[in-house]
Amino acid sequence: MQRDAPIPTWFGVGGGADALASPRSEEELLACLDLDPACRVLGDGANLLVHDAGVSGLVVSLGQGEFSAVDVPPAGGGKPHGEVVVVRAGAGVNLPRLVVETVRQGLGGLEGLGGIPASVGGALVMNAGGSFGQIADVVGRVFGVTRGGERVTLERGEIAFGYRCSGLGDLLVTGCELELRRGYPETLRDRLKEVMSYKKSTQPMGEKSAGCCFKNPTLERAVAGIGEAGQRVSAGMVIDRAGCKGLTVGGATVSERHANFFPVRSDALASEVIELMEEVERRVLDRFGIVLEREVVVWRRDGV
Ligand SMILES: Cc1cc2nc3c(=O)[nH]c(=O)nc-3n(C[C@H](O)[C@H](O)[C@H](O)COP(=O)(O)OP(=O)(O)OC[C@H]3O[C@@H](n4cnc5c(N)ncnc54)[C@H](O)[C@@H]3O)c2cc1C
Numbered sequence: 384m385q386r387d388a389p390i391p392t393w394f395g396v397g398g399g400a401d402a403l404a405s406p407r408s409e410e411e412l413l414a415c416l417d418l419d420p421a422c423r424v425l426g427d428g429a430n431l432l433v434h435d436a437g438v439s440g441l442v443v444s445l446g447q448g449e450f451s452a453v454d455v456p457p458a459g460g461g462k463p464h465g466e467v468v469v470v471r472a473g474a475g476v477n478l479p480r481l482v483v484e485t486v487r488q489g490l491g492g493l494e495g496l497g498g499i500p501a502s503v504g505g506a507l508v509m510n511a512g513g514s515f516g517q518i519a520d521v522v523g524r525v526f527g528v529t530r531g532g533e534r535v536t537l538e539r540g541e542i543a544f545g546y547r548c549s550g551l552g553d554l555l556v557t558g559c560e561l562e563l564r565r566g567y568p569e570t571l572r573d574r575l576k577e578v579m580s581y582k583k584s585t586q587p588m589g590e591k592s593a594g595c596c597f598k599n600p601t602l603e604r605a606v607a608g609i610g611e612a613g614q615r616v617s618a619g620m621v622i623d624r625a626g627c628k629g630l631t632v633g634g635a636t637v638s639e640r641h642a643n644f645f646p647v648r649s650d651a652l653a654s655e656v657i658e659l660m661e662e663v664e665r666r667v668l669d670r671f672g673i674v675l676e677r678e679v680v681v682w683r684r685d686g687v
Pocket of ligand 1 (some may be wrong): 505
C-alpha cells in the first residue's frame with residue numbers, strides 16, 4: 384500500500400490519494416475491503432477529475448495480477464463465420480488494447496469502441512460507447528465483489544445498462560465475459576480504422592481531458608434551434624450554441640474543436656475545471672433552460 388500516492392488520470396491535474404492499493408487477486412481485494420469498505424475504485428482515470436485536495440480513504444487500482452488477465456479462445460480454423468466466442472477479461476484490462484487484439488483475431492463486437500481510453504471495469508460501469516456502439520452490446524456476464532465482500536456474477540439481463548450508465552453502482556467490478564462474433568479480420572480492421580479516424584477528426588484526442596464532460600441531454604420540451612421534446616441532443620452542440628467555445632477558467636478551456644471537451648494545461652487546477660463546468664452549466668441553463676448532467680466523475684475529500 385502506498386501513502387500519499389498520485390492518482391493517474393487523463394486530465395493529469397488534481398490531488399492524490401491518502402492511500403493507494405493495487406491488489407493482484409480477489410483475496411487481496413477482499414483484504415482492501417476489510418480495511419475500507421467505502422474504498423474508491425480507479426480504472427484508467429479517463430473519466431475522472433480528482434479535487435486538488437485529493438481524497439481520503441483507500442483508492443484501489445485494479446490494473447494488476449488476475450485483474451489484467453484476458454482469455455481469448457484459440458482461433459478455430461474452419462469455425463463458422465458469425466459463431467459466438469466468449470472472451471473473458473479482467474476489470475483492469477486496457478480496453479483499447481483488447482479492441483485491437485480481438486479485431487486482430489477476427490472477433491467482432493468491440494471495434495466500435497476504438498479510441499475510447501478505459502479499463503474494462505471503467506468501461507462497464509460507464510457503459511462506454513458512442514455512435515458506433517456501446518460495451519453493453521456485447522456483455523454476457525459481469526463479475527464483481529459487493530462492499531460486504533460477497534462475490535457475485537450478474538447475467539446481462541440483470542444489469543440496468545443505459546446511456547453512459549450501468550446501474551452497477553457500488554459493486555467492485557472484477558471482470559466480465561464478452562460475447563463476440565467470429566468475422567473477417569480485414570473487415571473488422573477497416574471498420575476500426577473508420578471509427579478511429581472519425582474520432583480523431585472530430586475530437587481533440589491528443590489533449591489532456593476526460594473526453595465529454597457532460598451527457599447528451601434529453602429535452603423535456605421543444606427548444607428553438609436545438610430540438611424537439613423527448614429528443615436526445617448533442618451536449619457539445621448545445622454548449623457551442625450557448626457561446627461557450629473558447630471559454631477559459633485558469634488553465635481549463637472549452638475546446639474550439641468539440642465544445643464538450645474541456646482540455647487543460649498541465650499547470651491547471653482541478654478547481655478551475657470544476658468552475659468552468661459550473662459556468663457552462665449556468666450559461667446553458669440561462670440560454671436554453673437545459674440542465675446538463677455531468678458525465679465526468681469528480682472525486683473530492685469528505686467535507687470539501
Ligand atoms: C480522450 C478521451 C476520449 C473519450 N471518449 C469517450 C467515448 O467516445 N465514449 C465514452 O463512453 N467515453 C469516452 N471517454 C471517457 C472514458 O473513456 C470512459 O468513461 C471510460 O469508460 C472510463 O473508464 P476508466 O477505466 O478510465 O474509468 P475511471 O475514469 O478510472 O473511473 C470512472 C468511474 O468508474 C468507476 N470504476 C472504474 N473501474 C471500476 C471497477 N472495476 N469497479 C467499480 N467501479 C469502477 C470509478 O470509481 C469511477 O467512478 C473518453 C475519455 C477521454 C480522455
